[in-house]
Amino acid sequence: MKFETSAIRLQTERSQHREHSTPIFPTSSFVFEDAEQMRSLFADEQEGNIYSRFTNPNCSELEQKMAVLEGVDQAVCTASGMAAIFASIMGLLRAGDHLLATKAIFGATHTVLTQWLPRWGITCDWLETDTANWESAVRPNTKMLFVETPSNPGLDIIDLEAAGRFAKAHHLIFNVDNCFATPYLQQPARFGADLVVHSSTKFLDGQGRVLGGVVAGRADLMAEIKKFCRSTGPSLSPFNAWILSKSLETLAVRLDRHCDNALVLARFLSTHDQVGQVRYPFLDSHPAANIARRQMKNGGGLVTFEVKGGLEQGRRFLDSLQMLSLSANLGDTRSIATHPASTTHAKMTPEARLEAGITNGLIRISVGLEHIDDIISDIDQALKISQV
Numbered sequence: 001m002k003f004e005t006s007a008i009r010l011q012t013e014r015s016q017h018r019e020h021s022t023p024i025f026p027t028s029s030f031v032f033e034d035a036e037q038m039r040s041l042f043a044d045e046q047e048g049n050i051y052s053r054f055t056n057p058n059c060s061e062l063e064q065k066m067a068v069l070e071g072v073d074q075a076v077c078t079a080s081g082m083a084a085i086f087a088s089i090m091g092l093l094r095a096g097d098h099l100l101a102t103k104a105i106f107g108a109t110h111t112v113l114t115q116w117l118p119r120w121g122i123t124c125d126w127l128e129t130d131t132a133n134w135e136s137a138v139r140p141n142t143k144m145l146f147v148e149t150p151s152n153p154g155l156d157i158i159d160l161e162a163a164g165r166f167a168k169a170h171h172l173i174f175n176v177d178n179c180f181a182t183p184y185l186q187q188p189a190r191f192g193a194d195l196v197v198h199s200s201t202k203f204l205d206g207q208g209r210v211l212g213g214v215v216a217g218r219a220d221l222m223a224e225i226k227k228f229c230r231s232t233g234p235s236l237s238p239f240n241a242w243i244l245s246k247s248l249e250t251l252a253v254r255l256d257r258h259c260d261n262a263l264v265l266a267r268f269l270s271t272h273d274q275v276g277q278v279r280y281p282f283l284d285s286h287p288a289a290n291i292a293r294r295q296m297k298n299g300g301g302l303v304t305f306e307v308k309g310g311l312e313q314g315r316r317f318l319d320s321l322q323m324l325s326l327s328a329n330l331g332d333t334r335s336i337a338t339h340p341a342s343t344t345h346a347k348m349t350p351e352a353r354l355e356a357g358i359t360n361g362l363i364r365i366s367v368g369l370e371h372i373d374d375i376i377s378d379i380d381q382a383l384k385i386s387q388v
């Protein structure tokens with residue numbers, strides 16, 4: 001089956017009522033037929049639901065779909081993207097292990113790697129976006145390579161093929177945060193990724209309703225990560241799993257429109273008097289546009305640009321928007337604008353912000369599914385006011 005068909009037709013659950021849409025199973029536990037069934041389920045002699053911290057039919061349906069869509073063996077869903085990222089690391093690494101991660105990385109992931117993992121003896125070093133000089137960072141105890149592409153918020157592109165070769169040569173577990181692309185636009189496993197992690201909160205839900213996360217990957221690694229989740233309990237609720245499984249049915253059509261709108265907006269901004277640099281992976285001016293075209297089906301739904309001026313002009317731009325939402329989320333049907341320098345990255349020093357590619361006038365737009373003319377006219381009028 002093609003991607004679109006799998007996302008719609010891989011329904012695993014149906015009750016005796018023969019409903020067309022998967023029912024919700026809001027139950028904390030499951031009933032055993034008898035003592036023997038109870039014993040054998042607990043002994044892993046047969047598969048079946050026991051308790052919703054372990055498995056739940058709605059979560060299982062979502063996991064099966066995500067594994068197929070990512071082209072990997074198995075998946076486990078979690079209550080948030082950060083729970084998925086944490087489980088993908090803690091389920092596999094131990095004290096004394098070392099991890100390499102690309103510099104341009106989600107803020108909370110950065111915090112986990114720098115402030116929490118060292119408490120348990122797991123250390124981390126940073127890699128440049130360009131894969132050319134990665135070799136020198138490898139140590140005898142390096143176990144995992146973690147990359148995020150496209151990155152949040154800078155839209156850096158990591159060459160997945162080169163990263164995959166590097167991981168293989170050094171026997172590293174290759175873990176990719178595929179949140180911005182989704183499996184519809186990019187399947188990291190095709191380039192050698194052993195694990196793929198997601199914040200389902202973003203495009204996978206796509207409608208700004210639920211938090212969720214997924215780890216998907218190779219069976220032997222997933223077995224450990226599933227055991228970790230089963231005992232530490234970052235489980236996704238059946239309701240959120242049901243929402244997310246339904247959301248996947250429209251992922252392809254939603255992403256097509258997000259990408260169409262984003263490219264039109266990126267081109268419009270590129271010629272705008274009040275705008276400095278514009279970044280979009282499929283814009284010819286992106287430094288890694290050729291790599292993005294090689295590994296992604298389309299450029300995604302995020303566009304970043306520089307409002308001419310600086311902090312003050314950036315803030316005035318946001319205050320002048322009439323339709324776009326000011327919100328911390330992304331990947332929603334509604335277009336959202338954020339100003340990383342005064343919000344998500346305000347705690348960093350100005351130097352550290354620049355190092356991460358976040359200038360004072362940088363605006364991140366999550367381009368929604370409204371009519372592109374309305375998105376552009378709102379941004380255009382706010383840009384004009386920003387310079388007054």
Ligand SMILES: *Cc1c(COP(=O)(O)O)cnc(C)c1O
Nearest residue numbers: 080081082106152179199201212
């Ligand atoms: C939002 C996000 C996360 C974290 O996901 P939550 O669902 O908020 O926990 C991780 N990685 C990226 C790239 C994100 O954008």
